[in-house]
Amino acid sequence: MTRHDAIVAKNLxxxxxxxxxxxxxxxxxxxxxxxxxxxxNGSGKSTLLKTIAGLxxxxxxxxxxxxxxxxxxxxxxxxxxxxxxxxxxxFPATVWDVVAxxxxxxxxxxxxxxxxxxxxxxxxLELVGMTHLAARPIAHLSGGxxxxxxxxxAIAQEPRLLLLDEPTTGVDAxxxxxxxxxxxxxxxxxxxxxxxxxxxxRVDEWFDRLLVLDRRVLALGTPSExxxxxxxxxxxxxxxxxxxxxHDHEPHAAHAAHPEIKA
Amino acid sequence: xxxxxxxxxxxxxxxxFVAALAVGLLCSTMGTYVILRKLAFIGDGIxxxxxxxxxxxxxxxxxxxxxxxxxxVLTAVGIGFVHRRGRISLDTTIGVLFTGMFALGVYLxxxxxxxxxxxxxxxxxxxxxxxxxxxxxxxxxxxxVAAAVVVFFRGLLYTTFDPVVAQASGIxxxxxxxxxxxxxxxxxxxxxxxxGIVLVAALLVTPAAAAYQLTSRFAPMMxxxxxxGALSTVGxxxxxxxxxxxxxxxxxxLATLLFFAAIxxxxxxxxxxxxx
Numbered sequence: 001m002t003r004h005d006a007i008v009a010k011n012l013x014x015x016x017x018x019x020x021x022x023x024x025x026x027x028x029x030x031x032x033x034x035x036x037x038x039x040x041n042g043s044g045k046s047t048l049l050k051t052i053a054g055l056x057x058x059x060x061x062x063x064x065x066x067x068x069x070x071x072x073x074x075x076x077x078x079x080x081x082x083x084x085x086x087x088x089x090x091f092p093a094t095v096w097d098v099v100a101x102x103x104x105x106x107x108x109x110x111x112x113x114x115x116x117x118x119x120x121x122x123x124x125l126e127l128v129g130m131t132h133l134a135a136r137p138i139a140h141l142s143g144g145x146x147x148x149x150x151x152x153x154a155i156a157q158e159p160r161l162l163l164l165d166e167p168t169t170g171v172d173a174x175x176x177x178x179x180x181x182x183x184x185x186x187x188x189x190x191x192x193x194x195x196x197x198x199x200x201x202r203v204d205e206w207f208d209r210l211l212v213l214d215r216r217v218l219a220l221g222t223p224s225e226x227x228x229x230x231x232x233x234x235x236x237x238x239x240x241x242x243x244x245x246x247h248d249h250e251p252h253a254a255h256a257a258h259p260e261i262k263a
Numbered sequence: 264x265x266x267x268x269x270x271x272x273x274x275x276x277x278x279x280f281v282a283a284l285a286v287g288l289l290c291s292t293m294g295t296y297v298i299l300r301k302l303a304f305i306g307d308g309i310x311x312x313x314x315x316x317x318x319x320x321x322x323x324x325x326x327x328x329x330x331x332x333x334x335x336v337l338t339a340v341g342i343g344f345v346h347r348r349g350r351i352s353l354d355t356t357i358g359v360l361f362t363g364m365f366a367l368g369v370y371l372x373x374x375x376x377x378x379x380x381x382x383x384x385x386x387x388x389x390x391x392x393x394x395x396x397x398x399x400x401x402x403x404x405x406x407x408v409a410a411a412v413v414v415f416f417r418g419l420l421y422t423t424f425d426p427v428v429a430q431a432s433g434i435x436x437x438x439x440x441x442x443x444x445x446x447x448x449x450x451x452x453x454x455x456x457x458x459g460i461v462l463v464a465a466l467l468v469t470p471a472a473a474a475y476q477l478t479s480r481f482a483p484m485m486x487x488x489x490x491x492g493a494l495s496t497v498g499x500x501x502x503x504x505x506x507x508x509x510x511x512x513x514x515x516x517l518a519t520l521l522f523f524a525a526i527x528x529x530x531x532x533x534x535x536x537x538x539x
Contacts, residue, residue: 053431075433087425091299092475092484101424104417105432113417137479150428157432 005064006031006161006192007052012061014047021047024061025217029194034187036207036223037196043213045196046083049163052194053080066160076105079154081147083165083196089139095149096134099124102156124156127182144175151182162186164195180206200232270504278398279390283496283514285405286457286466291492292412293450294471295485296443299423304354305342305444307464308361310451312338314368314460317385322371328400332452338364339448343441365460388459388511390500397456404453408446415442420481457496458511469518470495473525491521 007029014022022044029035037045050056051063054070065073079102102124103117125131128148133141141149147167154162164183168176183206187193195206203210204223212218212231219231226232270276297306313335320330338360345356372382384392393401412419418439421429426436447467454463470491474484499514506513 055427055431073433077433078431080428080431082427086427088299091424092479092481093424094480097480098424101417101421101429102432104421104429105434107417109414109417139479153428159432163431 005029006033006066007194008062008064010062012051012063013059014044014051014056015059016047020059021215022051022213023216025213027211027217027220029192031192032187032190033208034183034193034195034206035209035211036203037194037211037213038198038200038203039213039218041198042215044215045198045213046165048213049080049165049194049196052161053078053163055080076157077159078161078163079157079159080163081150081154081165081167083169089141089146091138093138094134095125095130095136095138095141095145095152096121098138098149099134099152099156102153105157120156120158121152124152127155127185128152129178142172144171147171148175148178151179155182155186160192162191162193164193166196166198168197168199270501275391275393276504278393278395279500279510280497282390282393282398282401282457283500283510284493285401286454287470287492287494287496287514288489289405289408289450289492290454290463290466291470291474291488291495292485293408293447294467294469294492295474295481295488296419296423297447297467298471298475299481300443302447303464303468304357305339306447306451306467308342308357309335309338309448310455310460310463311361312364313448313452313455314385315364315371316368317455318368318371322375326396326400327455328397328404328452331455332404332449334364335448335452336445339444340441343444347437347440384459385455386459386461387509388455388457388462390457390510393456401453401456404449408449408453411442411446415439419443458514462511462515465515465518466492466495469515469522473518473522476522476525476529491518491525495521 005028007027009025009027012022012025013020021042025044025048037048039045047056051058052065052070054073063070066077070078099121100113100117103113103120107113107117122131125134128151130145130148130152133145133149138146138149147170151164151167154164164179167179171179180202183193183195187208197203197206207223209221210223210226211220212226219226219229221229270280297303313331316330316332316334317327318330319334320327323330341360342353342357345351346353349356369382418429418434419442421434422436422439426440430436450467451463454466458466471484471488473491474487478484478487495518496514499517500510502508502517503510503513
């Protein structure tokens with residue numbers, strides 16, 4: 001509602017045919033924060049990200065992204081890294097080619113791919129540690145390298161909002177560590193980052209705040225607030241987790257932090 | 264040398280070579296998208312559907328490029344619409360539409376008294392019959408499609424590789440898909456007289472498929488495909504002149520030969536790389 005809010009959703013409902021994947025979600029994301037979206041499979045995490053990215057239209061409710069409706073955003077505003085990259089891995093492209101695509105939304109068709117664009121690609125490759133792989137065809141990448149290449153493409157876009165859907169699924173520990181570090185650095189630089197994850201491990205190292213979803217918003221607050229709210233216990237039954245958040249915290253007295261409990 | 268220049272003594276051969284060059288370059292350039300977006304069946308479908316337009320134009324005495332062009336573009340847009348909105352599978356839609364439209368063309372044609380010769384030339388092409396006004400149409404449409412490839416280059420590349428992420432970044436994947444289908448329809452119309460309805464799919468697929476064997480980047484693949492395409496059409500036309508065979512068939516056979524040569528070259532390169 002204020003200029004401090006990157007995303008404002010009010011009573012947002014999103015449907016696939018007859019199935020409501022997200023029901024009456026009301027939430028606010030601040031500028032420059034790293035927000036984790038947690039919840040079991042089918043809880044609407046991907047649906048929320050896709051709706052913010054303008055790939056799905058809400059059935060009802062209101063959604064403002066950077067102050068406007070998602071379809072009115074300027075080109076290149078949102079960078080999205082989907083959960084499963086359904087691309088053809090035999091596509092004739094090198095890592096550089098893929099990361100360079102991140103610049104395309106920013107260029108009108110008469111504009112050349114210039115020095116500024118190349119610099120952005122180089123910076124992105126460096127940030128994900130893939131500079132030495134720039135010339136490698138994407139067909140010859142490991143799963144972790146593929147994921148880092150797609151994150152680099154998103155970074156090269158220089159978006160104002162970064163959406164990551166399950167970025168650590170199926171990647172090695174080193175890549176997971178690297179991604180965590182990248183998200184922290186980007187949000188420290190002022191980028192708003194939304195990350196969907198079903199991995200509740202070390203969420204407090206990834207995120208400033210957590211959104212707990214199970215088709216409805218169960219809680220929204222700092223990791224410790226969310227733990228205190230009890231929303232975790234509501235979802236952890238069907239969520240694969242081994243993190244310390246699950247075991248270590250005693251129930252806080254009196255819910256002092258008042259997380260925004262919705263259900 | 265006279266062997267090379269002899270065909271050019273005839274004006275109709277000159278026109279045929281210019282048309283062959285344009286068709287070869289255009290089909291194989293668009294073929295890069297056809298291969299990477301897996302549109303081969305769509306291309307075949309548009310070509311067959313356009314037959315109805317050819318026959319209607321023929322019966323009305325108008326230029327067949329106009330009839331074929333209108334039907335091809337409408338079919339392409341219709342296929343795109345079904346692809347994005349429809350609940351019927353794309354394969355089924357194309358299968359139904361293109362055979363239905365093709366049958367309509369054959370039906371209308373069969374009601375004419377002398378149709379056998381013309382039918383043959385539409386099915387398999389007759390590049391030697393390209394008239395001056397045909398050639399201007401071929402060249403004009405080629406320039407339009409080539410300009411669209413240049414103008415839409417980045418958007419087409421991104422939406423071909425990753426339409427969902429491109430869309431999220433603000434690039435309209437749907438609009439690019441429609442644009443590409445219309446470009447494909449125009450390409451097919453341009454090629455009908457040269458290689459015919461049945462063989463145009465080969466020219467859309469084979470040179471680009473050959474190029475795909477030899478490179479792992481998009482722009483080089485497109486450039487190499489264009490070279491293979493032009494070699495096939497111009498070379499095929501030469502060959503057909505000397506062996507007195509159907510030009511369309513010779514062109515496609517040469518393209519097929521180039522494809523297998525590309526595969527052989529790929530394995531040869533791998534083997535030598537391993538040995539080194």
